[in-house]
Amino acid sequence: MQYTKNEIKKGVTLHYINTNKFKTNLYAVFLAVPLDRKNVTKNALVTAILRRGTNNIKSQDLINMKLEEMYGASFDCGIEKTGDNHVMKFYLEAVNEEFLPEKEELTKKCINLLFDIIFNPLIENNGFKKEYVDGEKEHLKQIIESKIDNKRAYSLERCIEEMFKDKPYGLYRYGYVEDLETLTPQNLYEYYIDLINRGKIDIFVSGEIEKGSIENLVKENEEIKKLKERIADYKIIGVNEKNIEETKTIEEHMQVGQGNLVIGLNVNKKDQNSKFVASVYNAILGGGANSKLFQNVREKESLAYTAGSTYKKQKDTIFIRCGIEIANYEKALNTIKKQLEDMKQGNFTDEDIENSKKLITESIVGISSEQDAEITYCYSQELANEFITLEEYIEGVNKVSKEEIIDLANNTLIDTIYFLRD
Amino acid sequence: MQLIESLKIKEKAYIEKLDNGMTVIIIPKPNLDKKYIIWGTNFGSIDNRFIMPKTNEEVFIPDGVAHFLEHKLFEQPDGTNSLDTLMALGLDANAYTTNDHTAYLFECTNNFYEGLDELMDYVQHPYFTDENVEKEKGIIGQEIKMYDDEPSWRLYMNAMDCMYKENPIKIDIAGSVESISKITPDILYKCYNTFYNPSNMIMAVCGAFEPEELLKEIKKRLVPKEEQGKIERIYPAKEKEINKPYKEIAMEVSTPIFAIGYKDIEGMTADIVKKHIAIEILLNMIIGKSSKTYKELYESGDLLSKPDADYEFSKEYAHILISGKSNNPIKIKESIENAVEEYIKNGLDEEQFNRSRKKIYGDYVVEYNNVGDIARMFLADRMKGINSFDYIEKFNEVTKEFTEEVLKNVFKKENMIMSVVKGN
Known part of the structure; x- marks a missing residue:
């Protein structure tokens, strides 16, 4: 594995993995903040809203059309707990230009689209688009409630919850239904701005692409230029305090x-x-x-x-x-x-x-x-x-x-x- | 060895039919550390009635034998279990049973030939006793219960029940606690001797190999077996219509789950690859992420995420299944029905069709990222008599006109079914 990383701005790091093993290139952006009860539902909701539309591409079906045009490039996002961090993950996978039937600048399109989705969400009246917020609230509610469907996964989740009761890691990664009511397009957008300004941002590119060109494409991207320097707010993992109690x-x-x-x-x-x-x-x-x-x-x-x-x-x-x-x-x-x-x-x-x-x-x-x-x-x-x-x-x-x-x-x-x- | 190639994606495969009738497929991947081997027999849960080639005896077996046999094959006379032996070598070993085949496999980075020794040894040396067969009934009984608690599995089985009156695809792959109680070593040996003959088996290997050399190593490990004639399998006659349009049950789920199906009466045709590609393009246009229908259902809150849509086929059955989660399954079915009707009436939109084609092409290329995906694909396709590269090579032959024909033939309203699992 040929791996290099480079802090392109304080708190924002570009990681590059050069590999010729795949037919695809994979682009990822991870945004990490400490897990905490106050924000856990917001993080999950914001992640879901971002995929709905940007100021350039205003709806999900338009994003999906764009992805299909890019030879079925696939965008995916999700939310995970990594140690005591809540990590919002965004991925874009696309066929390497070498295997396309016709020549096309797919890499550039991928990088620009991914950053557009994460850093340039559709804004109306100083907030996210209301329709998207309402829709995603309903979806998130269903996701949280569907926790019981898979009994094996549910049992593990419940055991973790009991084991880390009242501690960050015991939180459910999708959050809690009772939080949803208070969230509005405006207060969520306000929260999003804070998230983007303080979170730890890591950008990964994996595939067979020339390193210099990748760095240029990332650095020259308008959304990346707009990002502020930050002392990233996250928890270094591997430091765990344990108080042994009874079983x-x-x-x-x-x-x-x-x-x-x-x-x-x-x-x-x-x-x-x-x-x-x-x-x-x-x-x-x-x-x-x-x-x-x-x-x-x-x-x-x-x-x-x-x-x-x-x-x-x-x-x-x-x-x-x-x-x-x-x-x-x-x-x-x-x-x-x-x-x-x-x-x-x-x-x-x-x-x-x-x-x-x-x-x-x-x-x-x-x-x-x-x-x-x-x-x-x-x-x-x-x-x-x-x-x-x-x-x-x-x-x-x-x-x-x-x-x-x-x-x-x-x-x-x-x-x-x-x-x-x- | 016969060489087949896909220039578009720069991949090759070598195929050899051995003297004993076994087919070996080798797909070299010089850049990858991982290696994957899968050895399959064309024996699955649907093969429950057949004539043994050597004795001409007709055999009727209890449900779940193929899967039971898969479990038991790991057991060795010296009390060891081959799965353990393979794992002890640091290999990721497993086996599975589907409707139409059973396969034994492992993935590794090191110790490939040690693994090959063990794999080829245990698959060729069955050891079934009254005692070890009895013990397995407890383990498989638990596995069956696990599936019984799985809403998505019940949903699928009910969809099959809607689609077919009498077709072995309705048989639960693992059987039932009752049916497996009837399994004996004698039944297992009969099935083994019939279906585990090399002429009924295919091996697919993917990784950094020199094909000729690997083939030699495989041949060295084969136990000589008598040539056997064709196995005659007896299946119920094909049905021209569905069994019932709707089935619903209640289980513990938060949101109802649904499976909407189109039974494909015509089934496997000579140009099945092109038909399959066309169906995938159509499914993307009907309910894919960029479709009008998906957009509307997502925005109205009726769909949480894109439903899975697949075309499942063999010589005995063929159908499309679209499954997902929704509080309003009936509405999903109606929307899909309307979308299909509109496409049939107005023809397919050129721009949308071309975009969908690009997406499906990309999806096929991505399949070639992983040694396991590649080997499994070559094996499963070959079981159906398909060359996997055809999905790439014949892609350009799938025109809008051809796809429109498939739409009319396969997406028929009268062949539509729905299975639903609702909450309690």
């Missing part, structure tokens, strides 16, 4: 045939290397088909179809997730606890460690085969205020010893047990 057990009832069990674990981080240890620990515990959870909960006991765990590096947490027969709750929970205990006692083999390291290494090496994964990797480094290359990351993982894993296991505690049942 919380939450049970929720819904009309379901299958029970969803989610267990949130707190990893007590010692130093920068802990993230490598934790990722190996997690892979042994629930990383794949060889993991203790998959082997014992699914294969040996036949208790579940899904059984595994995920490590959320940015928050030093691990989530165990199983879909189980409701009557088997106790049995499944005990089997899981037994696996955690085994980890503490060091009841795993050198082979388990080696397999887990291979699994992690594969996924790290694979990052450069996916354009968006590569961007996401670079961005999480940017937010953590460090830069570890993929090679260094792999090296860090390979250095992890059994003692370190056992030590981490003994500093990993169950924080929340969440069960969704009938």
Whole structure:
């Protein structure tokens, strides 16, 4: 991966990934601010409104027509939690000029369109267009309410909410229905101006394009010229305070045939290397088909179809997730606890460690085969205020010893047990 | 090896039909670190009645056998599980079953040949016992329950019920708790011996490979098997009309979800690729992001996001499905109906048609970004007798006139159905 970055203005950074592996170029803009209850719904709503129209291209269908003309370039936006930041993400993907049936200046068109959508929204009467605000409020309400539709995702979301109660990370990324009422085209626009002026802005370009031309296209863009210098307001990730409390057990009832069990674990981080240890620990515990959870909960006991765990590096947490027969709750929970205990006692083999390291290494090496994964990797480094290359990351993982894993296991505690049942 | 090529997107594929009847497709991608291999048999959930070529015995199997077999193939006589072995090599391994095929695959950056050893070993060496078959019933039972709680899966199955009276596509891929209870090692062996014969299998590989060399490695690992004749599959006769126009159920969802379908009676024609491209262009014009209908429904708050629209087809079934979320599914159906009617009456708008074509062309090019997408596409297309590059190469032959013909033949009001899942 050939990666360079360049602060083009204080608080506004251009990242460039030169790669010839794809048929497409990918352009992305990320806007980050600290997660906070007061603004969480506004951030989600503003993101949705921006895609509706700009002062140049006034409606979504016109934007979509433009995208279709650009050989089906695709625009997408979304909102995510990364550590304690709320990140508004905007992407534009388009076929590389080389593979077009006719010659066209597609790169320039892409950059200009993307910036136009984010930094030049359609304004009427000192506010966003009312019709767009009303429409997006209704949509956002439906999105928030549809949280219950996917039971697996819902259960994880609820476990996170309980685990980080009253803390930024416990907030729902789409916000809350009760906030919507107070939001008007004018006060939202006012908020948007503040957001653009204080947020951390990162622009990513990935593909096979000449670096100098990209820099010029970005710097010469009128919207970029208008951006103010700023001391970006965001939270550096990887700094987490933990107060260990008693394990919380939450049970929720819904009309379901299958029970969803989610267990949130707190990893007590010692130093920068802990993230490598934790990722190996997690892979042994629930990383794949060889993991203790998959082997014992699914294969040996036949208790579940899904059984595994995920490590959320940015928050030093691990989530165990199983879909189980409701009557088997106790049995499944005990089997899981037994696996955690085994980890503490060091009841795993050198082979388990080696397999887990291979699994992690594969996924790290694979990052450069996916354009968006590569961007996401670079961005999480940017937010953590460090830069570890993929090679260094792999090296860090390979250095992890059994003692370190056992030590981490003994500093990993169950924080929340969440069960969704009938 | 036969070379096929797409000059427009600068991609190549090598195809070889081996002496034992197996087809191998190799798509070289010299720049990528990732490698992907997928080995599939033309045996899916719809193949529930067939005549075994060697014995001429007619076999009728319980629903869910293809999927059950997929699960069981990983199990080895020494108690190990091949999925674990592959994962232990650091490979991302998996398998899946669809209506018309079952496939075993892995993706990796390193250890490709170690993975190939294991993959080709377990797929060619089944091991089914009473005990291991019984155990699997618990796991698959949980998987079935997971799907039962999935509103989108129920929506899809109900759409199939609206479309077809008697067609094996109505069978749940995993079967039911009841149907899988009847599965025995004997049934699994019968199906294995019939459908896992090389002549019924295709392998597709994508990544940085030298094709001839890779082919040699694959051949080396093949277990010699007797040539078997054609498998005769027995399906119900094709129906000329839909089963019922509407089906609705209640489940725990916040907003109703809908699937609107057009049953394509004519089905797979000789120029199926062109027809498929035309349908994708049409779907984009009817309910795509820049369509008038989508704009109106989005602005009135009846649609939250663009509905998914797909053409699903094989020799036994063919239909279009448009699915999404809405508080007013009936209105969505009427709007689509009106849009179609208008296009039929007035013809397609030239400018809009050309724009849609550009978009669909771009979509096809993007498919070539990822080794997994490429290999899966070549496998699935080949199962239907299609060369994937034709989607790029035949693109220019899809004219406005041709597309208008397809519109008239496929988007018929009397073949329209709708399935809805409402909240409680």
